[in-house]
Amino acid sequence: METDLLIIGGGPAGLHAAYVAASNGIKTIVVDESFSLGGQLRQQTQRLTNLPKQFDSQIGITLMQTLVERLTDLDVTILSKHTMIGTYKDGRIGVSNGQRTIPISAEKVIVTTGAAEEAFVFPGWTLPGVMTIGAAQIVMNREHVIPGKNAIIIGSNDFALEVGKQLIENGVSLQGVIENEDQLIGCKEETIQFLKEAGVPIYQNSYVTQASGAGEVEKVIINHNGSEKEMEIDLVCIGKGLTPILEPFEILSCDFAYEKDLGGWLPQYSTLMETSTASIYVAGNAAGITNLGAILLTAEIAAISVAESLGRQCKEEATEKRELLWQELYHLESADSKAKFHGRIKLMREFQDNVDIQLSKLFNMSVGGV
Amino acid sequence: MAKQYDVVVIGSGVVGSSIAFHLSEGGQKEILVIDKDYPLSGTSGSTQAWVWVHNKTPSWYGELSMLSAELYPFLERKIGDVEYKRTGGIAPFFNESDRESALRLAEKQAEVGIEIDVLTRDQVLEKEPALSPNIAGATFSKIDGNVNPFRLVELYIRAAKKNRVQFSFYNPVIDIKRDKGIFEITTKKEVFRAKQLVLAAGPWTKGVGKLLGVDIPVKQVRGQILVTEPLAPLIKHTIGGMRQADNGEVLIGYSKEEVGYDRRTTLDVIQDTAKMAVEYLPDLAKANIVRCFAGVRVIPNDGQPILGEIPTIDNAYVAVMHSGITLSPLVGTVMTELLIQGETSIDCDKLRLDRFSEFKSYV
Amino acid sequence: MQIVNHSIPGKKSEKEITFSFNDKFLKAREGQTVAAALMANGIKKFGISRKLQQPRGLFCANGRCCSCFLTVNGLNHVLGCITLVEEGMKVSSNDADPDVRRKANGD
Amino acid sequence: MDASTIVCKCEEINIAEIELAIKSGANTFDDIKRLTRCGMGPCQAKICTNLVRQIISESLEVPLSEIRPPRLRMPLKPTRISALVGNEVSSSVISVFSESAPQEDDENHG
Structure with a gap:
């Protein structure tokens, strides 16, 4: 197959990039591993408050529908159930659906493979019934199946607490949030208040010493402030956080950098969202773990850059659009975490000399202290 | 100092x-x-770590390989279990016209003491039932095997x-x-x-x-190898091109490219190798490949x-x-x-x- | 357990289908993954690990960790978390290394 | 942490085995992988990468930022051989036998 633009990943970043690119007359293919588009939006029932101004505040599931539906009349080919498995010598990308492998020749590629959840480990973490917090959310909100009756959550970031709330709303008995630190990591007051009112015990300075059971998890022992407590539990949700998915970038020979605040190792990229391998762009959580607003904006920046390099937008127009998008990204991302945006600028500066010139307006706008 | x-x-x-x-x-x-x-x-x-002898030519080189293979059992007594298995080696051919050169090889190697049987299709399939019925025959020697590198x-x-x-x-x-x-x-x-x-x-x-x-x-030559998920026992011998490791993984590969020290794999060779795999062992079609790797081999000029x-x-x-x-x-x-x-x-x-x-x- | 009245109204199909797990017939809803369909029937253990023979089930739900391997319609090591369940599908647990030999499969 | 805790779900490698590899001198994920098989199974280190990096970091007292992930390999997910078999004529792969004929050109391999 041949195309102007190949997008790897049909989550929010991939879908939004496809829309922006195809709206500029770019022939686009989106490859997605799953049986339906939307990525992690498919199970997000919480209201998204940090979206770019072009989107109304809404929940993930409806945003997913919007992002998919508006591709209908555009020149976008969707290859669902197809996974990028590698590359050919001549740079073509191989995707497979389990029955055959198709080489795709693309002028430009945007990789939006997102992030993966990390794991806390303890004896017994491999038992059925122990899963990532994201998996529990998928089972509950996308599959409409109760993942367990009596649950604990290990870790207390905002996402873990939010899913904890959703578990309770669906009738699961949440018997504790286990946090290793001496305070909660998450800071959304509303969610914390909900959990408190629901009577969920918060165990700080605590960790799981063991999960056990015959065939599946039945019992968990936690260490709380040095003393052990046994709990009858059939669902253990691990909420450690996210890290960018790196595999496609390594296969595409992209250089990596380490930025703790963006989730660890990730591909280097410029203010165009182009990686060290020419014509390979990155967007979304793969470019650093962030909120949904920034995920969509990085996708738009990448798509504009692709449009520019394919001659569908003139340099001036593209530059101005990118500056506006970076400004909005700055505001949306720093509202959540200043450190993330700083990390992003640091990453780009280490890769590209003229970041400050590229983002001139942003830096002139009293933001300069970055 | x-x-x-x-x-x-x-x-x-x-x-x-x-x-x-x-x-x-x-x-x-x-x-x-x-x-x-x-x-x-x-x-x-x-x-792939074959301890491979039988079709190393010229025959003096085959002889050196044989002497080395004979040392492996003694080596294991000194350094421990390196999973050396003298499985016997099979190098299949697909055209009856190759039988003559197979017989010549056997004759030549016999001069230095390497015993090679030139097998008919049925004899090969009896030894290794998973091999394709499309093969014409194979050279076989007991001396070949493999080791866990x-x-x-x-x-x-x-x-x-x-x-x-x-x-x-x-x-x-x-x-x-x-x-x-x-x-x-x-x-x-x-x-x-x-x-x-x-x-x-x-x-x-x-x-x-x-x-x-x-x-x-010396030259640098890249070889790409495909590894399946662990499979229930499928092949017993070291087959020219593939072997099954102790843990059940089948390692497949026989590619050569002069690309310097570049150790990347490419789908071109991976797909060609997959094709070779099913030509030799049709049953492998159902197996998953979990990883491919490339090694830079050294080949003296x-x-x-x-x-x-x-x-x-x-x-x-x-x-x-x-x-x-x-x-x-x-x-x-x-x-x-x-x-x-x-x-x-x-x-x-x-x-x-x-x-x-x-x-x-x-x- | 299937959720009937989800707190957020989704579009999950209500169409019921029948599949089997280790020769036992079970119900699922169209559009569900095999992994979720099993969990809806109270089955969390999908197989056993190959070295220590420990039970395994759904872990990442995103097609990455391979912990949910199942045998589906005779094909070994299928990812249960990204495969949709189908009417009449024969699912069995992943308890041993795949045997790919023709004879083993009755071909 | 209990040293018998499994880190690599696929190959069932525990913390003690990783630490032993580090003690014997390995200090990158790839080197530990070849000694222990950690990360060599079907998921290809997708789950254990950062767990192992953490253990290396703690054992050697090196910051996490200096410990790279392992080399990530094709295919990016387990792929059936039947799905890989292409239609193009094989070019880069030759058979062992075709190379072994005792003619006077004496290249040899294996």
């Missing part, structure tokens, strides 16, 4: 670590092995360490000088001195040779091992060859004889570096 050793070996792959281990068996010498990375990070860790190198090193061999890892050699007959080896971490120096750095020997002022005439003294530099030696896994027990033994007694128990003249007409030394 830099620490001085009797012998410094550069390269801790299967060849370097075998030489160090065999040398250390006498116990008299102070030995150091230097590696730019960690054992198994290079060629020895990215191989990870265990092999690890156990060579463990045994060498027990004999007080020193190892310096993650430590590239930057420069080599000679001062009053003593080698002065500058590495990233420190400077070592050595009375005798052995270059055993596989495909990287060319670069190390340059530091010493010698051109080692004329294909044969380069082993022995470096003619223009006293006390400098080289041991570089394509089939390091097959030959490592023999090479370790022979190099030990050479370094200690100055001569070898088997004739190694054909392996000398100065057999190459273009042999160059800048010294």
